[in-house]
Amino acid sequence: MQAYHQLEAEFKSRNIRFTKPRRAIFKCLQTATYPLSIRDIYTSLPNIDRTSIYRTLELYLSLGVVQIIPIGWKQKYELAEPYAPHHHHFICLKCGSHTDINPPGLEDLLRHYERTAGVIITAHTFELSGVCAACQQGIQ
Amino acid sequence: MQAYHQLEAEFKSRNIRFTKPRRAIFKCLQTATYPLSIRDIYTSLPNIDRTSIYRTLELYLSLGVVQIIPIGWKQKYELAEPYAPHHHHFICLKCGSHTDINPPGLEDLLRHYERTAGVIITAHTFELSGVCAACQQGIQ
DNA sequence: GCAGCTACTGCAACTTTGTTGCAATAGTGT
DNA sequence: ACACTATTGCAACAAAGTTGCAGTAGCTGC
Missing domain, CATH: 3.30.1490.190 (Ferric-uptake regulator, C-terminal dimerisarion domain)
Known part of the structure; x- marks a missing residue:
């Protein structure tokens, strides 16, 4: 919850809209107990278009909200510092x-x-x- | 050259054929000074079918000949120990x-x-x- | 609460990446 | 040189990722 409001504030200060899809993707990553693949995300959020998920993750990467974790042969996404403890x-x-x-x-x-x-x-x-x-x- | 003959021997002992495409892909990885993407490999080896490159890399991964290196947002391939020094x-x-x-x-x-x-x-x-x-x- | 501005979304069409089945081919042992 | 079969390349496909654009929803000021 803490992190959620932190991001909300960050977005407001930068004039970036914290829209419904962006909120949902953030919560999805926050709830997960392990790094998620893009597929994980859009199967768990079926009413959000794939395009928006790609674009949101790209945005989150550029803002440092998420990071890519290489697991096995796949890339997975996870919240980064300071939205989750570094590990x-x-x-x-x-x-x-x-x-x-x-x-x-x-x-x-x-x-x-x-x-x-x-x-x-x-x-x-x-x-x-x-x-x-x-x-x-x-x-x- | 050392590593090439090492792999040749390994293949022979296991009854795996060290075919022309497999040789070419190995040499390609050996020559490179940095990890290669699949695209790097099949643009530099245009007469080898994409399918064979995927299958060869899969084989090489399972044999431990190559390893995947996460670079930026991409997966890249590189020779692994003992075919290249660990680094x-x-x-x-x-x-x-x-x-x-x-x-x-x-x-x-x-x-x-x-x-x-x-x-x-x-x-x-x-x-x-x-x-x-x-x-x-x-x-x- | 409403209107207007525009960042953002969802859709559709597309490109690229990765997979599968199968007939033809080329290594290997004799 | 022959035969056996693992391996290749092709074609057709499935999945992943990208782009442009019209419509929508989130802000701002009133």
């Missing part, structure tokens, strides 16, 4: 479960690379996949 | 240059997460983008 993902290839993670040391690693290479890092992807603890112990 | 990328958003990187500490970070979370990591993506040193100093 990464571990995906279990057996059971398909998603775990939000935030490994300590990752930030340091980025800052260290910036210093040594003399670059500025404005974005990063970091995603893990493998076998979760439960699947290692379980029957299968 | 990640820094992409400059101003000049578009690609730099292969291998930040020290990344492996430790993965191993540490495996221990603390009790999981097994079989794959990871780690890509950086921002502004390179040259672009920070240059006129623009």
Whole structure:
């Protein structure tokens, strides 16, 4: 809810209309417990035209409201900072479960690379996949 | 060349045919200095049918010969270990240059997460983008 | 609450990307 | 050189993504 009003204010200050489709797509992303594909979004919002979903996601990307997460062979969308806490993902290839993670040391690693290479890092992807603890112990 | 013969041997031992299209696609990926999109591949190999490129890349993915790299909004393909040394990328958003990187500490970070979370990591993506040193100093 | 302005949506038509089945072809072993 | 069959290229298709435009809905001022 917090984030929703934050975005509403952001839109108002920029004279961008926070329309019904845009609200719906934001809420859809906010409710999801894992990153969504475009298909996920427009099957869960059947009364919003595909075109509007593409255009809204493009807008949200340019505003930094959402980010693209590469999962398996697919691109998925998820709220970005500051609309959702910064995190990464571990995906279990057996059971398909998603775990939000935030490994300590990752930030340091980025800052260290910036210093040594003399670059500025404005974005990063970091995603893990493998076998979760439960699947290692379980029957299968 | 090394890697090419390595793959040739791998194919022979598995009774998979190392055909002309498959050779061409491998060489194409090997020659490239940055990850290629499917479009990159079939524009540079116009006498190979799109279908064969999709099927070959699918095969190569399943054999671990190539891996998918998420760059910007696109998926790109690149040779994987052991056909190319393991590395990640820094992409400059101003000049578009690609730099292969291998930040020290990344492996430790993965191993540490495996221990603390009790999981097994079989794959990871780690890509950086921002502004390179040259672009920070240059006129623009 | 109404009118007017225009950003935004939904539609339709289209382009590009990815998939499937099948007949023809080209690797491989003998 | 022959035969076996994995693999290719073709054609037809399905899905994903794009574009232009007329109509709509969200703001603003009254």
